[in-house]
Amino acid sequence: MIEARGLTRRYGNKVAVDDLSFSVRPGRVTGFLGPNGAGKSTTMRMILGLDRPTSGTVRVNGQAYHELDQPLRRIGALLDAKWVHPNRSARAHLRWLARTNRLPDRRVDEVLEAVGLAAVANRPAGGFSLGMSQRLGIATALLGDPEILMFDEPVNGLDPEGIRWIRGFMRDLAAQGRTVFVSSHLLSEMAQTAEDLVVIGRGKLISQCTTAEFIDNASESLVRVRTPQAEELRAALARADAEVRVEVETGALLVSGVTTQLVGEVAAAGGVVLHELAVERASLEQAFMRLTDDAVEYQTTALPAPELVTAGR
Amino acid sequence: MSAVNLISAESIKLFSTRSPWWCNLLAMVLPVGFATAAVLSWPTDVPISVTEVQMGYQFGMMLVLVMAALAVTTEYRFGTMRTTFQAVPGRSSALLAKTALVAGVAGLVGLVAALGSLGVASVLHPVSDLGLGTADELRAVLGVAPVFVFSAVIAVAVGLLVRQSAGALALLLVWPMLVEPLVSVIPTVGEHIQQWMPFVAADHFLRGERSMIADPVLSPAMALAYFAAVSVGLLAVALVVARRRDA
Numbered sequence: 001m002i003e004a005r006g007l008t009r010r011y012g013n014k015v016a017v018d019d020l021s022f023s024v025r026p027g028r029v030t031g032f033l034g035p036n037g038a039g040k041s042t043t044m045r046m047i048l049g050l051d052r053p054t055s056g057t058v059r060v061n062g063q064a065y066h067e068l069d070q071p072l073r074r075i076g077a078l079l080d081a082k083w084v085h086p087n088r089s090a091r092a093h094l095r096w097l098a099r100t101n102r103l104p105d106r107r108v109d110e111v112l113e114a115v116g117l118a119a120v121a122n123r124p125a126g127g128f129s130l131g132m133s134q135r136l137g138i139a140t141a142l143l144g145d146p147e148i149l150m151f152d153e154p155v156n157g158l159d160p161e162g163i164r165w166i167r168g169f170m171r172d173l174a175a176q177g178r179t180v181f182v183s184s185h186l187l188s189e190m191a192q193t194a195e196d197l198v199v200i201g202r203g204k205l206i207s208q209c210t211t212a213e214f215i216d217n218a219s220e221s222l223v224r225v226r227t228p229q230a231e232e233l234r235a236a237l238a239r240a241d242a243e244v245r246v247e248v249e250t251g252a253l254l255v256s257g258v259t260t261q262l263v264g265e266v267a268a269a270g271g272v273v274l275h276e277l278a279v280e281r282a283s284l285e286q287a288f289m290r291l292t293d294d295a296v297e298y299q300t301t302a303l304p305a306p307e308l309v310t311a312g313r
Numbered sequence: 314m315s316a317v318n319l320i321s322a323e324s325i326k327l328f329s330t331r332s333p334w335w336c337n338l339l340a341m342v343l344p345v346g347f348a349t350a351a352v353l354s355w356p357t358d359v360p361i362s363v364t365e366v367q368m369g370y371q372f373g374m375m376l377v378l379v380m381a382a383l384a385v386t387t388e389y390r391f392g393t394m395r396t397t398f399q400a401v402p403g404r405s406s407a408l409l410a411k412t413a414l415v416a417g418v419a420g421l422v423g424l425v426a427a428l429g430s431l432g433v434a435s436v437l438h439p440v441s442d443l444g445l446g447t448a449d450e451l452r453a454v455l456g457v458a459p460v461f462v463f464s465a466v467i468a469v470a471v472g473l474l475v476r477q478s479a480g481a482l483a484l485l486l487v488w489p490m491l492v493e494p495l496v497s498v499i500p501t502v503g504e505h506i507q508q509w510m511p512f513v514a515a516d517h518f519l520r521g522e523r524s525m526i527a528d529p530v531l532s533p534a535m536a537l538a539y540f541a542a543v544s545v546g547l548l549a550v551a552l553v554v555a556r557r558r559d560a
């Protein structure tokens with residue numbers, strides 16, 4: 001359980017995190033979503049007590065981070081896979097860290113095995129590829145066998161194989177009943193892994209809800225219905241204040257502003273047979289962009305489109 | 314979190330990369346090399362003093378300063394300081410463990426360097442009666458160990474305050490080599506202020522009346538106490554700053 005209350009952080013007169021309150025529920029994967037510069041990494045550093053909030057608090061299992069005894073056993077984190085001395089071996093890196101929280105050396109070999117680095121454990125970490133560094137970072141997070149895990153953009157820069165591995169790994173962690181808090185700037189990425197979402201833009205909370213709810217709200221969804229009793233259903237839906245159009249080619253009904261549940265219930269109440277009931281939505285990224293539009297930190301001014309040269313025609 | 318675990322963690326850090334090994338090795342070899350050179354260039358029939366033989370401690374001290382400062386600044390450079398603070402959120406206990414380890418290693422290095430210098434000189438210059446008989450001789454030889462210990466404490470503190478290698482090393486090498494010796498150039502008060510310079514005080518402790526201070530206020534023992542106090546004071550300031558700052 002992670003709980004932020006009124007969390008605020010200024011750097012000079014720049015407000016990186018602005019009165020942010022949210023909670024990460026135990027035993028689930030919660031995505032921490034926001035465009036670049038939204039304040040995700042800053043928030044995570046504050047959760048770990050690395051950066052000091054300007055105001056507000058954040059608690060891990062009800063305690064301030066600095067009150068945790070042997071914190072690696074409570075919460076493990078991967079904020080930056082490059083936080084390793086390049087000439088130190090992966091094993092030595094994990095060994096010193098294990099020692100600080102009185103974890104047995106055996107644990108070091110276990111996590112190296114778990115992330116598939118056992119064979120290169122004695123090689124200097126500076127020579128690792130990004131994917132291997134990321135695995136070492138995950139091993140670091142797992143070292144204390146914590147019930148809460150936090151990852152900052154873990155798939156950034158990874159190849160498809162690496163991405164698949166990380167996604168699978170996070171799902172396994174959640175299946176073991178752990179709390180996973182993972183940041184990303186891609187909704188499509190989060191849609192694949194997270195059950196809950198905390199969405200921020202320019203340091204402010206935009207939304208905290210389940211991923212399904214967010215996607216439903218964010219993307220203007222159309223419900224597509226095929227039925228042999230189109231006229232009856234259309235009338236019933238109109239009475240329920242839904243806006244209904246007819247798809248010309250197929251004769252299917254396209255209903256906006258409603259959920260599939262509602263359409264199903266209206267149909268059942270009117271004794272209408274359904275052949276198809278499906279959600280069609282705009283792409284997730286479009287939806288996300290629209291929601292965070294005025295919360296995007298670095299907006300590019302669109303270049304003027306080159307004018308078409310029509311002279312001489 | 315017990316001190317033993319934290320010191321053990323720091324010792325894995327210190328000895329799992331190469332540069333501390335090189336610094337420590339050189340910190341032992343250079344003074345012995347200097348002693349060898351001093352003795353070989355000394356007339357064979359004139360006795361050489363223990364203080365003369367130990368002059369090379371300064372080279373060892375420079376390397377100890379480098380080793381101790383790098384133990385801190387490389388952690389900032391590569392982000393492992395953040396990982397350390399994440400594991401030990403109290404911060405000070407981890408930093409004190411590092412200081413204790415680095416200072417302890419520095420003390421051992423100083424002892425080996427000083428005894429090595431003495432040993433080499435006695436073998437190469439049998440005419441001299443080199444030993445640890447007098448208080449001055451004891452200080453000149455065994456005193457190198459505490460001087461290295463507190464030098465390392467100063468370097469750790471400077472590393473914590475400056476946080477990057479180039480700046481910390483420049484400060485730590487220029488200060489004792491250039492700034493302190495040049496303080497005496499200041500008209501009228503220079504000579505008096507100079508004996509309150511920490512590394513001048515350490516030198517006074519080791520070399521007594523042979524040091525560069527003309528008219529010392531502090532006894533050699535008090536000079537060491539003063540050097541120690543400066544180093545501990547600086548460390549205290551650095552710990553407070555490190556606690557307050559973003560990691």
Ligand SMILES: Nc1ncnc2c1ncn2[C@@H]1O[C@H](COP(=O)(O)OP(=O)(O)OP(=O)(O)O)[C@@H](O)[C@H]1O
Nearest residue numbers: 011014016034035036037038039040041042043185
């Ligand atoms: N140490 C710092 N000093 C000054 N400004 C900072 C500092 N850390 C972060 N910021 C600023 O705070 C804002 C939030 O940064 P942060 O790194 O938390 O965003 P983010 O959501 O992690 O972005 P990204 O997706 O690019 O990683 C940015 O505008 C950044 O420039």
Ligand SMILES: [Mg+2]
Nearest residue numbers: 040041042152
């Ligand atoms: Mg970030």
